[in-house]
Amino acid sequence: xxxxxxxxxxxxxxxxxxxxxxxxxxxxxxxxxxxxxxxxxxxxxxxxxxxxxxxxxxxxxxxxxxxxxxxxxxxxxxxxxxxxxxxxxxxxxxxxxxxxxxxxxxxxxxxxxxxxxxxxxxxxxxxxxxxxxxxxxxxxxxxxxxxxxxxxxxxxxxxxxxxxxxxxxxxxxxxxxxxxxxxxxxxxxxxxxxxxxxxxxxxxxxxxxxxxxxxxxxxxxxxxxxxxxxxxxxxxxxxxxxxxxxxxxxxxxxxxxxxxxxxxxxxxx
Amino acid sequence: xxxxxxxxxxxxxxxxxxxxxxxxxxxxxxxxxxxxxxxxxxxxxxxxxxxxxxxxxxxxxxxxxxxxxxxxxxxxxxxxxxxxxxxxxxxxxxxxxxxxxxxxxxxxxxxxxxxxxxxxxxxxxxxxxxxxxxxxxxxxxxxxxxxxxxxxxxxxxxxxxxxxxxxxxxxxxxxxxxxxxxxxxxxxxxxxxxxxxxxxxxxxxxxxxxxxxxxxxxxxxxxxxxxxxxxxxxxxxxxxxxxxxxxxxxxxxxxxxxxxxxxxxxxxxxxxxxxxxxxxxxxxxxxxxxxxxxxxxxxxxxxxxxxxxxxxxxxxxxxxxxxxxxxxxxxxxxxxxxxxxx
Numbered sequence: 001x002x003x004x005x006x007x008x009x010x011x012x013x014x015x016x017x018x019x020x021x022x023x024x025x026x027x028x029x030x031x032x033x034x035x036x037x038x039x040x041x042x043x044x045x046x047x048x049x050x051x052x053x054x055x056x057x058x059x060x061x062x063x064x065x066x067x068x069x070x071x072x073x074x075x076x077x078x079x080x081x082x083x084x085x086x087x088x089x090x091x092x093x094x095x096x097x098x099x100x101x102x103x104x105x106x107x108x109x110x111x112x113x114x115x116x117x118x119x120x121x122x123x124x125x126x127x128x129x130x131x132x133x134x135x136x137x138x139x140x141x142x143x144x145x146x147x148x149x150x151x152x153x154x155x156x157x158x159x160x161x162x163x164x165x166x167x168x169x170x171x172x173x174x175x176x177x178x179x180x181x182x183x184x185x186x187x188x189x190x191x192x193x194x195x196x197x198x199x200x201x202x203x204x205x206x207x208x209x210x211x212x213x214x215x216x217x218x219x220x221x222x223x224x225x226x227x228x229x230x231x232x233x234x235x236x237x238x239x240x241x242x243x244x245x246x247x248x249x250x251x252x253x254x255x256x257x258x259x260x261x262x263x264x265x266x267x268x269x
Numbered sequence: 270x271x272x273x274x275x276x277x278x279x280x281x282x283x284x285x286x287x288x289x290x291x292x293x294x295x296x297x298x299x300x301x302x303x304x305x306x307x308x309x310x311x312x313x314x315x316x317x318x319x320x321x322x323x324x325x326x327x328x329x330x331x332x333x334x335x336x337x338x339x340x341x342x343x344x345x346x347x348x349x350x351x352x353x354x355x356x357x358x359x360x361x362x363x364x365x366x367x368x369x370x371x372x373x374x375x376x377x378x379x380x381x382x383x384x385x386x387x388x389x390x391x392x393x394x395x396x397x398x399x400x401x402x403x404x405x406x407x408x409x410x411x412x413x414x415x416x417x418x419x420x421x422x423x424x425x426x427x428x429x430x431x432x433x434x435x436x437x438x439x440x441x442x443x444x445x446x447x448x449x450x451x452x453x454x455x456x457x458x459x460x461x462x463x464x465x466x467x468x469x470x471x472x473x474x475x476x477x478x479x480x481x482x483x484x485x486x487x488x489x490x491x492x493x494x495x496x497x498x499x500x501x502x503x504x505x506x507x508x509x510x511x512x513x514x515x516x517x518x519x520x521x522x523x524x525x526x527x528x529x530x531x532x533x534x535x536x537x538x539x540x541x542x543x544x545x546x547x548x549x550x551x552x553x554x555x556x557x558x559x560x561x562x563x564x565x566x567x568x569x570x571x572x573x574x575x576x577x578x579x580x581x582x583x584x585x586x587x588x589x590x591x592x593x594x595x596x597x598x599x600x601x602x603x604x605x606x607x608x609x610x611x
Binding site: 057060061062082083085086087089090091093096097098099100101102103106107110111113114118119162166172 | 357360361362489492495496498499500501502503505506507508509510548552553554
């Protein structure tokens with residue numbers, strides 16, 4: 001596998017071997033073998049129903065694997081306590097429905113939950129990280145607003161800030177930007193990109209928009225019908241043939257230049 | 270949790286204490302608040318009653334009024350806390366303690382006990398009605414959980430739908446029992462409307478034994494409930510075992526509801542409106558909201574019970590009264606809040 005070959009001496013972050021998961025008829029994953037190394041921005045792409053969300057659920061341990069194994073930092077993922085994982089892996093979900101009117105800063109502070117003992121108040125460090133996350137996501141001015149009064153884009157930035165406040169080595173995004181306008185999408189992707197580049201964090205993001213994946217990710221993991229179709233660096237793996245085969249569209253890939261990431265054009269047959 | 274929280278809770282507790290003392294003094298035989306305190310204090314210490322106090326007062330206070338008042342307060346607090354828990358877990362501000370059909374189960378059990386009594390096949394009535402109601406409530410809970418179980422995440426839609434289905438079947442059953450009761454159907458209808466008439470210290474003990482530990486357990490998990498408002502998946506990645514917390518608290522809140530219903534009959538409104546209203550005023554943080562709901566529910570039901578007992582010429586069923594007073598009040602608050610947001 002391309003990822004493993006390039007970094008064979010690096011410590012693996014995740015190592016999935018023979019991973020299988022089946023839930024009713026959809027959400028099926030079969031024979032997943034996947035090695036992920038730290039410090040990379042992974043884009044998870046594939047058609048609807050190819051198992052992207054299920055794979056993310058397995059990586060965040062919110063669903064148990066039915067057969068096979070997932071190792072995380074050299075230890076079986078299933079052997080970690082939930083609280084242990086909560087300080088290592090954060091999730092940004094796609095949909096966020098909040099029926100209760102917490103304030104923005106309350107909600108971002110929830111990201112510090114795994115660090116604050118029950119019946120204790122947040123420490124100065126907790127509050128500082130919450131502040132920082134709100135600044136990074138530019139929601140600082142909204143801090144006293146109620147989450148229920150925000151627009152969809154503002155809400156999603158709050159959710160990302162919540163995950164940033166969690167201050168984890170691994171960030172998992174499940175189509176975190178698909179409800180946002182292009183401006184906010186690119187803004188969030190830049191912030192995430194910086195986390196990987198400057199702080200060596202690892203990001204695994206399910207992304208629908210292939211151009212977005214091509215522009216921001218280091219590596220892609222391509223899923224088709226519950227199996228890993230291919231993995232590899234964006235420039236090598238994202239070919240016109242692959243896109244045609246996986247997504248059933250006619251594709252054309254413009255290679256990356258000094259100033260531009262690769263560009264993908266596609267039409268229906 | 271804001272720094273104002275302890276102050277808010279202390280004020281509510283003080284308000285409840287004052288309400289209990291004032292309510293104890295009210296009724297056909299008016300007793301001054303100071304005398305109420307003197308009598309209760311003397312009883313607690315096991316000392317004799319001071320001279321100058323009417324010798325019938327201790328009996329009226331200790332054996333007639335106080336048990337009824339405390340039962341009303343504990344039931345009100347229990348229902349409101351259960352309501353807050355259901356709303357938080359089902360992520361639905363319109364949920365109430367009866368959402369999972371617990372009240373219908375209790376009503377079915379109680380109706381069954383009453384109709385058996387009417388048909389002359391039974392153990393002493395006083396003992397059997399609460400017991401049957403409790404068994405009915407718990408059986409319903411088990412059935413609802415079994416129906417919802419295949420959905421591993423116990424999503425709120427599945428739970429609410431299961432509750433609605435079971436409640437619908439049970440109300441058909443209650444209808445059949447009412448039909449069997451024939452001319453004596455009034456006994457069943459009166460029980461269903463709820464009342465605290467003739468409550469004794471054993472009722473107080475029974476409710477306290479369920480409601481107070483239930484309250485402590487929900488307080489323990491209050492912070493997790495806040496996190497679970499983010500959705501089960503996110504809560505799990507924040508280190509909350511949301512499925513476990515859900516199960517524990519649903520069973521806990523249903524048990525509190527079941528015991529309240531079996532002691533007092535079905536009292537609507539408290540469990541829906543008190544958490545809702547307090548959330549509008551205090552915000553959604555369950556660490557403050559849940560204890561505040563206990564005091565709020567206790568104060569509301571105690572007040573309503575005192576009104577039917579001491580003010581009205583005839584005793585209205587308390588369930589009817591709570592809805593009649595609280596409903597319009599809620600409409601007012603709700604409307605004001607809606608207008609304020611624009």
